[in-house]
Amino acid sequence: MTSELTAVPRAIDRSRWRAPVTWRPARVPGGRRRWVLPLCVGVLVVLVLFAVVVPWVAGIDPRQTALADANQAPSWDHWFGTDQAGRDLVVRVAEGLRVSLLVAAVCAVVATVLGCVVGLTAAVVGGRTDRVLMRTVDGLNAVPHLLLGIVIAAMWKGAILAVIASIALTHWTQVARIVRAQALTVRTRDYVLATVSLGGSRRQVLVRHLLPAVAPQALLSVALLLPHAVWHESALSFLGVGLPPDRPSLGTLLEDARTRILVGQWWTLVFPSLALIATTAAVAGLSAAARDRLLPHRRTEVGVGGAA
Amino acid sequence: MTAAGAVPGAPPVLSIRGLSVQLGLLDGRWVHAVSDLDMDLPAGTVTLLAGESGCGKSVLASALIGLLPPTARVRGQVGLDGPDPLDLLAADDDVLATRVRGRRVGLVPQSAGTALTPTRTVGALLSEAVTTLGGAVPAADLLREVWLDPDGVADLYPHQLSGGMAHRVLLALALAGQPDVLLCDEPTAGLDPENAAHVAGLLAAQARTGRAVLLISHDIAACAPVADRVAVMVSSRVVEVGPATDVLDRPWHDYPQALWNSLPERGFRPVPGDPPPLTDLPDDCAWHRRAGGACSGVLTLEPVAPDHWVSCGRGPVGVGC
Amino acid sequence: MDAGVIRRGAAASSGLEPSATGRRGRWAAAARMALRRVLFVVPVTVLVSMAVFALAAASPYDPLAGYLGDRYLTVGADQAAVLREQLGLDRPWIVWWWDWVVAAVQGDLGTSHLYGQPVTAVIGQRLPWTLLLAGTALVLAVLVSLLVGVRSAARPGGLLDRTVVPLAYVLQGIPAFVLGLGAILLFALTWSVLPAAGATDPTAAVGVGQVAEHLVLPAGVLALSQLPWLLLHVRQSMLDALSADHVRTARARGLPDAVVIRRHALPGALLPFLSVIGVRLPELVVGATIVEVVFSWPGIAAATVSSARAMDFALLAALTTATTLLVLLGNLLADVAYTVADPRVSADDQ
Numbered sequence: 001m002t003s004e005l006t007a008v009p010r011a012i013d014r015s016r017w018r019a020p021v022t023w024r025p026a027r028v029p030g031g032r033r034r035w036v037l038p039l040c041v042g043v044l045v046v047l048v049l050f051a052v053v054v055p056w057v058a059g060i061d062p063r064q065t066a067l068a069d070a071n072q073a074p075s076w077d078h079w080f081g082t083d084q085a086g087r088d089l090v091v092r093v094a095e096g097l098r099v100s101l102l103v104a105a106v107c108a109v110v111a112t113v114l115g116c117v118v119g120l121t122a123a124v125v126g127g128r129t130d131r132v133l134m135r136t137v138d139g140l141n142a143v144p145h146l147l148l149g150i151v152i153a154a155m156w157k158g159a160i161l162a163v164i165a166s167i168a169l170t171h172w173t174q175v176a177r178i179v180r181a182q183a184l185t186v187r188t189r190d191y192v193l194a195t196v197s198l199g200g201s202r203r204q205v206l207v208r209h210l211l212p213a214v215a216p217q218a219l220l221s222v223a224l225l226l227p228h229a230v231w232h233e234s235a236l237s238f239l240g241v242g243l244p245p246d247r248p249s250l251g252t253l254l255e256d257a258r259t260r261i262l263v264g265q266w267w268t269l270v271f272p273s274l275a276l277i278a279t280t281a282a283v284a285g286l287s288a289a290a291r292d293r294l295l296p297h298r299r300t301e302v303g304v305g306g307a308a
Numbered sequence: 309m310t311a312a313g314a315v316p317g318a319p320p321v322l323s324i325r326g327l328s329v330q331l332g333l334l335d336g337r338w339v340h341a342v343s344d345l346d347m348d349l350p351a352g353t354v355t356l357l358a359g360e361s362g363c364g365k366s367v368l369a370s371a372l373i374g375l376l377p378p379t380a381r382v383r384g385q386v387g388l389d390g391p392d393p394l395d396l397l398a399a400d401d402d403v404l405a406t407r408v409r410g411r412r413v414g415l416v417p418q419s420a421g422t423a424l425t426p427t428r429t430v431g432a433l434l435s436e437a438v439t440t441l442g443g444a445v446p447a448a449d450l451l452r453e454v455w456l457d458p459d460g461v462a463d464l465y466p467h468q469l470s471g472g473m474a475h476r477v478l479l480a481l482a483l484a485g486q487p488d489v490l491l492c493d494e495p496t497a498g499l500d501p502e503n504a505a506h507v508a509g510l511l512a513a514q515a516r517t518g519r520a521v522l523l524i525s526h527d528i529a530a531c532a533p534v535a536d537r538v539a540v541m542v543s544s545r546v547v548e549v550g551p552a553t554d555v556l557d558r559p560w561h562d563y564p565q566a567l568w569n570s571l572p573e574r575g576f577r578p579v580p581g582d583p584p585p586l587t588d589l590p591d592d593c594a595w596h597r598r599a600g601g602a603c604s605g606v607l608t609l610e611p612v613a614p615d616h617w618v619s620c621g622r623g624p625v626g627v628g629c
Numbered sequence: 630m631d632a633g634v635i636r637r638g639a640a641a642s643s644g645l646e647p648s649a650t651g652r653r654g655r656w657a658a659a660a661r662m663a664l665r666r667v668l669f670v671v672p673v674t675v676l677v678s679m680a681v682f683a684l685a686a687a688s689p690y691d692p693l694a695g696y697l698g699d700r701y702l703t704v705g706a707d708q709a710a711v712l713r714e715q716l717g718l719d720r721p722w723i724v725w726w727w728d729w730v731v732a733a734v735q736g737d738l739g740t741s742h743l744y745g746q747p748v749t750a751v752i753g754q755r756l757p758w759t760l761l762l763a764g765t766a767l768v769l770a771v772l773v774s775l776l777v778g779v780r781s782a783a784r785p786g787g788l789l790d791r792t793v794v795p796l797a798y799v800l801q802g803i804p805a806f807v808l809g810l811g812a813i814l815l816f817a818l819t820w821s822v823l824p825a826a827g828a829t830d831p832t833a834a835v836g837v838g839q840v841a842e843h844l845v846l847p848a849g850v851l852a853l854s855q856l857p858w859l860l861l862h863v864r865q866s867m868l869d870a871l872s873a874d875h876v877r878t879a880r881a882r883g884l885p886d887a888v889v890i891r892r893h894a895l896p897g898a899l900l901p902f903l904s905v906i907g908v909r910l911p912e913l914v915v916g917a918t919i920v921e922v923v924f925s926w927p928g929i930a931a932a933t934v935s936s937a938r939a940m941d942f943a944l945l946a947a948l949t950t951a952t953t954l955l956v957l958l959g960n961l962l963a964d965v966a967y968t969v970a971d972p973r974v975s976a977d978d979q
Contacts (some may be wrong), residue, residue, distance in 0.1 A: 139673040142960060143953050144911040146918055147933065151681055151949055154937030155688035231804055235915075238806050239922055239934045254806060258923070261814050262825075269814060273807045281802040373881055410883020417881060422874040427896040427972055436892065437882050465972045478878070485883055 040285035047279055051101060054094035074267050081267035083256065089271055096248040097275050103164060103249070104229035110168035111229075112221045115175025120210060122176070123183035134180070137173040145170035146235060153236050158244040167232045175221045179214045186213040223287035227280040234276055250276045319389060320348035321488050321520040322372070322413075327384035327397070329364075329371045338381075339586045341367035343544040345384070346609055346617075349489060349520040354512055356523045356531050356552070358567065359541035360583065365524045366418055369491045372396060373413050374404040388412060390488060410441050414482035416492040420474035424466035430477050431462030434484065441485035450480040454510055472503035479510060489520045496527045504530035528571060532556055537615075540564040543583055543594035545607065550616030560618040563595050593620055659968040663961060670957040678950040679726055686722035690940060693718055729946065739943030743936055748947045752929060758828055759928030763917045765844060766851035770859055771906065773852070775899070778863030783890055785868060793860065801857040805916050809850045809923035816846060826925040847924040854916045855909070862905060863898070870898035900971045907963025910956045 069086035072078055080089035122133040149166040156162030186209060230250075236242030237251025238258075245252050250272050257269040327345040330338040341364040349355055359365055370376050372386055374396065386396040390412065399408065409415075417423045425433060434447040443450075448458040454476040461473060469477060475495055482490060492511060496504035504527060512534035515521045525531045532538070538556055539549035540563060548561040559565050566579045581598035584590070596603035609617035685692065693709055693716075694701040704712070713719055732739070738748035781790040817825030823846050824830065829839040870876060871894050879893040880886075914930065921931035929948055936944035 135669075138669070139676065142673060142911065142957055143677060144914040144918075144956060146915040147949055147952055148677075148680075150918075150934060150937045151945065152684060154940060154945065155684055155690045157940070227802075235804065235806065235919060239919070240938050241934070254810065258810060261810060261818060264818070266814055269807075269810050273811070276807065277803055280804075281799075284802060375877060375881055405880075405883065405885065408883075409881055415878070415881040417874070417878045419874060423878040425875045425879060425893045425897070427900070428892070436888070437884070440884055440888060441882075467972075481878075481882055 037289040043282040051098035080271040107167040107229040108225035111171040115172035119176040119179030153241040322349040332379035353536040356535035364544040410485040414487035418493040437484035682726040738947040741944040743941035765848040769852035770855040774859035782867035797857040805854040866898040870894040903967040907960040
């Protein structure tokens with residue numbers, strides 16, 4: 001005997017499924033947008049081609065001036081306009097992008113190598129060395145990175161090596177921490193313990209097991225650090241302590257723009273900015289996609305600008 | 309004609325008919341958590357839903373109060389009797405939130421350690437529940453009802469409670485809206501035998517006040533003494549449901565028999581075979597595939613006594629298989 | 630009504646009074662934590678100041694330039710050598726640093742040749758402006774990120790969520806100096822609605838109206854540059870909180886959505902936010918540095934950049950050390966606030 005439920009239909013539809021009553025609507029399905037990776041790769045390829053090919057084809061010394069053409073708005077002759085010395089901004093932006101990318105790439109590689117060395121040392125040696133190194137990482141993270149960059153770059157004013165050093169020296173901490181964690185998990189795995197118990201030396205463990213284990217992470221770090229480094233270099237140059245003004249990085253171009261926009265030359269701001277934003281966004285998107293591939297269980301939000 | 313799983317006599321407060329719940333996975337497969345479940349929860353009785361871990365018991369409780377994850381799908385019907393009868397599966401969330409949850413169907417959740425909001429005191433949680441649900445019983449009396457001293461626990465934060473206290477606080481919270489149905493998901497988990505028996509006794513006391521209590525548990529030792537009816541679930545299906553004495557002592561289906569035999573006090577013989585993953589259950593009887601033995605192939609519950617239902621069309625175990 | 634009865638009853642009758650002991654325990658835990666952190670703050674600050682001196686010694690920078698300022702270029706080589714001898718500039722950097730520390734403890738940070746006055750005076754004049762700018766921006770960014778982040782997480786995949794999240798990512802990719810220059814181009818030059826530089830008009834007296842008008846763009850840009858990360862963080866921790874066990878249980882209890890979000894999900898999600906703000910302070914300083922330069926704001930961050938460009942060593946060393954100290958102390962404050970606010974911490978620490 002069932003109860004007499006007037007509000008309930010008697011016949012039970014056993015064939016049709018329906019969504020349950022839920023509080024929150026379903027999340028946007030899919031999450032993984034397939035067009036992101038090709039788009040980022042495409043943008044990056046275009047930007048790199050632009051940075052390499054344009055100055056080469058133009059064949060003009062970007063420092064050479066043509067005062068007759070000074071301060072022109074974008075036109076068919078000068079797509080991005082010209083600066084106060086009559087230099088074509090297409091060429092200037094391409095040059096700037098090339099310098100910025102080069103500097104950033106060197107910084108990213110140096111910072112990653114440094115981070116790997118420190119992280120592996122901490123993990124392999126352990127004990128007091130580990131504690132001291134990790135405290136150093138904590139301390140360095142608590143200091144505004146741009147501040148240290150400014151101090152270093154100011155003392156060796158105009159030296160490109162100082163700019164690279166100031167960025168690399170402040171960006172290795174994250175890599176060190178991740179590499180150390182990775183190495184620690186690998187170190188306690190069975191096959192490594194087996195090597196040790198069979199009399200394998202520390203060096204053998206390091207070369208055979210730890211290095212291969214942290215290699216993908218290191219590769220990813222280079223990609224992740226690249227937009228940071230681009231941002232950092234342009235910030236230093238913008239603040240006037242980075243690359244010398246005669247070397248057109250995106251930052252120095254934007255420092256120029258700071259005064260040029262006051263007299264209405266908007267193009268000096270817009271085009272270098274677009275190149276900078278497109279580069280950081282494309283690299284960030286690319287490394288986010290790469291992270292999804294390499295570490296699919298850790299799909300987190302990736303930061304670009306500002307994060308020093 | 310009585311429906312499968314029905315109980316003659318007392319009208320059920322909650323009658324579940326043909327309930328199936330599946331949870332979607334990211335790769336497109338479905339976890340078969342509950343399949344074609346028929347069961348009645350009569351007023352004033354404790355129904356024990358037993359079964360090994362991971363057979364879909366807990367999903368049932370979520371489905372009944374509309375707290376399934378958004379990736380789930382359901383079918384069937386869950387009738388809630390009373391002055392305002394309604395189908396819990398068809399009602400929209402607003403109706404469930406404002407008229408059913410806490411007020412007509414209460415839930416004592418699993419994992420007491422994480423189920424209480426860590427930043428609020430017991431007193432604050434209870435009085436909030438009583439006020440918002442318009443409960444007639446004051447918070448202090450609710451605590452006394454679950455044998456807790458209001459002066460001693462009201463100002464405690466959840467992390468300061470012992471496991472047994474947390475379970476009892478959760479019971480008091482579920483009682484704040486004076487629901488007709490009480491769903492208890494593993495209410496004795498993590499408790500020592502003495503405390504477990506204590507909590508089970510509290511739930512039996514709730515049934516005696518006229519509530520329908522569903523006790524979802526694999527802690528059979530603690531829960532069997534207070535159960536009036538027992539349902540046994542394996543691989544997402546209820547295979548036997550009937551009066552506690554019959555199902556516990558003379559089960560017809562061989563899974564309950566195997567399950568009872570696996571208890572420490574009943575011989576400690578492990579249940580044969582491994583449970584198949586819920587993502588690919590066979591269309592026929594998963595239990596008999598796993599354990600061997602003949603199966604009639606009839607998966608719906610059939611009556612063997614007026615209030616005793618068994619699937620797979622078998623005789624009493626040990627009489628004729 | 631019942632809650633009142635319970636609470637009053639407990640407070641009056643039981644000798645236990647757990648909430649009182651809990652609160653006292655929390656303050657004690659916070660004090661212990663603060664002490665531990667001070668043991669971290671002091672060495673880091675000392676090391677940073679040492680690093681500045683060590684770098685200066687290693688770099689081609691001539692400390693005599695810092696002493697003479699513009700006159701450095703007109704001084705002859707032999708005269709310079711004499712001066713160097715007199716001033717003791719040939720001593721190792723660590724001695725030089727120690728003298729600086731001893732003087733600093735006595736309140737003398739040297740003289741800034743860039744501004745032609747004592748470094749302490751420069752900091753005293755400029756620090757309030759930086760605090761005003763950074764404080765306004767931080768409050769603004771925190772409020773907006775809380776408001777929008779919580780709403781966005783309450784309906785994941787909803788209209789607000791689908792608008793806000795991509796926007797935050799885009800904003801995150803735009804450097805603060807581009808944001809600032811863009812704001813100047815639009816609001817100050819194209820539409821001429823807001824002033825582009827300084828804290829007041831050049832001739833105007835310092836007044837609330839003047840400052841407020843000049844604060845809009847820099848504070849807005851600084852807030853905007855800090856917003857995306859904070860917003861995405863709030864949204865994520867709120868999403869996590871909403872799927873927590875106790876939130877589900879609160880819903881199962883029949884509490885309305887508003888109560889569930891406000892009283893059960895939000896506190897757990899926001900308590901860690903206090904210390905997260907502390908962790909973000911270095912970012913705020915970086916943003917403030919750029920924004921102060923872009924908008925010629927008379928704060929210490931802009932002075933740091935100016936001192937670096939002009940190699941005003943006394944000012945640069947003092948500002949670097951002071952900024953580091955401020956960030957570390959802010960960090961400490963945020964963690965203390967978190968420890969005091971979270972009822973669970975006392976138990977973990979007792």
